[in-house]
Amino acid sequence: MSRGAAPFALASLALALAPACITPSVVASSGRSVQAEPAALDWQPAGPEALDGFFESVSIEGEAAAALVRIYYHFTRTGTYTGAALVIGGNEPEFQTLSGQWKFGPEGLDLGDGVPVRLLAAPEHLRIESEGGVVTLRKRALE
Amino acid sequence: MTSRFLQAFGALALASLVLGSVAALSVVKSRLNITVSEADESPARGPDPLELLRADVTELRGEVGAIGTALPEHLQVLHQALSDAADQRSQTAAAELAELRRQVNALQSRLDASAAELTALRTQNHDTLTRLAGAVNELSAAVQSSASQAAALANSASAIESKPIEVVAVEVPVIASETPAPAAQPVVAEPAAAPAEPAKKGFLSFKVPEKGFRFEGRQKLGIVASLSRVGFDAKSTLHDFSGVTQKVEGELIVDLAQPGASPSGKLEVDASSLDTGLADRDEGMRELLKTKEHSKLVFEWTGFEPDKVDVAAQKVTGKARGNLTLRGKSREVTLPVTVTVDASKRVGIEGELTIQLTDFGIEPPSQLGMISVEDKLKLWISLRARTLGPVEVAK
Numbered sequence: 001m002s003r004g005a006a007p008f009a010l011a012s013l014a015l016a017l018a019p020a021c022i023t024p025s026v027v028a029s030s031g032r033s034v035q036a037e038p039a040a041l042d043w044q045p046a047g048p049e050a051l052d053g054f055f056e057s058v059s060i061e062g063e064a065a066a067a068l069v070r071i072y073y074h075f076t077r078t079g080t081y082t083g084a085a086l087v088i089g090g091n092e093p094e095f096q097t098l099s100g101q102w103k104f105g106p107e108g109l110d111l112g113d114g115v116p117v118r119l120l121a122a123p124e125h126l127r128i129e130s131e132g133g134v135v136t137l138r139k140r141a142l143e
Numbered sequence: 144m145t146s147r148f149l150q151a152f153g154a155l156a157l158a159s160l161v162l163g164s165v166a167a168l169s170v171v172k173s174r175l176n177i178t179v180s181e182a183d184e185s186p187a188r189g190p191d192p193l194e195l196l197r198a199d200v201t202e203l204r205g206e207v208g209a210i211g212t213a214l215p216e217h218l219q220v221l222h223q224a225l226s227d228a229a230d231q232r233s234q235t236a237a238a239e240l241a242e243l244r245r246q247v248n249a250l251q252s253r254l255d256a257s258a259a260e261l262t263a264l265r266t267q268n269h270d271t272l273t274r275l276a277g278a279v280n281e282l283s284a285a286v287q288s289s290a291s292q293a294a295a296l297a298n299s300a301s302a303i304e305s306k307p308i309e310v311v312a313v314e315v316p317v318i319a320s321e322t323p324a325p326a327a328q329p330v331v332a333e334p335a336a337a338p339a340e341p342a343k344k345g346f347l348s349f350k351v352p353e354k355g356f357r358f359e360g361r362q363k364l365g366i367v368a369s370l371s372r373v374g375f376d377a378k379s380t381l382h383d384f385s386g387v388t389q390k391v392e393g394e395l396i397v398d399l400a401q402p403g404a405s406p407s408g409k410l411e412v413d414a415s416s417l418d419t420g421l422a423d424r425d426e427g428m429r430e431l432l433k434t435k436e437h438s439k440l441v442f443e444w445t446g447f448e449p450d451k452v453d454v455a456a457q458k459v460t461g462k463a464r465g466n467l468t469l470r471g472k473s474r475e476v477t478l479p480v481t482v483t484v485d486a487s488k489r490v491g492i493e494g495e496l497t498i499q500l501t502d503f504g505i506e507p508p509s510q511l512g513m514i515s516v517e518d519k520l521k522l523w524i525s526l527r528a529r530t531l532g533p534v535e536v537a538k
Binding site for chain 2: 061062069113128
């Protein structure tokens with residue numbers, strides 16, 4: 001073998017062996033969809049101590065999800081809260097805002113409408129379950 | 144002195160008054176004679192009341208007799224007058240009834256014509272259908288009213304004249320304004336009068352429009368880019384790979400319960416954002432697709448052939464037809480898809496098709512003559528769309 005032929009042979013060998021070294025990067029058909037749900041969290045029943053800070057929805061499920069795009073809440077330990085929701089379904093999308101007082105009783109969290117809802121918590125997350133749907137909220141920093 | 148004189152004079156005057164009164168009483172008593180006796184039964188000297196009464200009775204008897212004699216004649220006259228009036232009233236009623244019959248027949252003809260027109264237009268224009276149905280119903284009400292009038296008139300005439308008057312029975316079909324469209328002609332019935340503001344219900348203290356997601360009914364769907372992905376799978380002699388992007392946008396108009404009924408829409412994918420995981424390969428792909436000149440990969444949806452529509456399960460399978468444009472060249476393609484609705488009431492659209500790059504004027508890339516990409520490429524979509532509200536049927 002001449003000196004000039006050696007590099008070509010090595011390059012050819014490398015190219016020939018390359019497919020065996022590089023793993024395929026094909027997206028599996030089962031993995032094509034974007035997972036809307038947050039990663040599985042260890043939800044636990046929560047008490048009033050969980051209601052503190054600013055939260056943004058990461059998923060909304062149920063009938064309400066057809067009209068609610070995003071929900072924001074800010075809770076204080078003193079029992080007040082304010083919220084905003086981007087609502088579609090009317091002529092144009094609109095933000096609804098509300099403020100009030102939350103109460104926590106044996107039946108769950110009451111945001112002032114007299115309809116207790118179930119509150120669950122996971123690290124940095126809240127989950128509010130009501131008859132109309134389920135909202136998963138992630139805690140955000142007030143920047 | 145004077146005082147005594149006055150007292151003596153007063154006493155004297157009083158005594159004189161008393162004595163005078165006693166004397167007058169005695170005189171009157173002697174001359175007054177009161178006699179009490181029974182009524183005198185002797186005949187009265189004036190005209191005898193009984194005779195007068197008898198005379199009156201006799202006179203009245205004569206008058207009653209005259210009245211009795213004249214009464215049959217008068218009754219006959221009255222009977223004749225009543226008969227004449229009844230005849231005249233009957234003739235008038237008959238004329239009015241004939242006129243009403245004519246009107247009813249005219250209305251019936253118009254009703255039949257309207258019903259025929261309604262049937263012809265039923266599938267062409269829903270608004271026209273609704274208006275026509277309203278007009279027909281008004282017409283029906285008018286016919287009913289006229290028929291009622293005719294019946295009342297007939298009853299009135301019958302009461303005057305014993306001979307019964309025949310009334311034309313009118314069958315008035317009432318046509319519902321929401322007439323179902325034939326299955327073969329998928330016209331979607333829109334609400335006749337949608338409320339300006341939809342009713343709202345509460346959710347976590349927010350007011351949510353009552354009219355939420357509906358599987359049935361023509362509606363506009365907006366692609367949710369953050370939950371959507373479009374990609375391709377390519378085979379090469381080196382290894383297989385995929386290119387993926389979430390930069391997809393577009394809107395679709397479809398009745399999911401009748402997806403074959405004139406769906407439309409457009410999807411646009413940012414061609415330069417396709418990511419294969421290797422920067423050099425991405426750069427080569429952008430050059431190949433000439434993304435500076437043709438920044439979008441476009442799919443224009445023109446039709447749908449449903450294989451199965453399960454309204455209860457909210458699932459549709461079928462083939463979406465449309466024009467796919469790559470690097471500025473369009474070809475008609477058929478994309479098998481599955482449509483579902485997730486827990487968040489978003490519409491999921493999954494599908495894939497195989498294309499040949501050369502059909503779009505694209506030569507499969509090749510390096511050193513040894514590493515080449517196959518001409519066949521699998522395109523796939525995984526979209527999430529949110530309903531943007533109902534859409535009226537195109538006129």
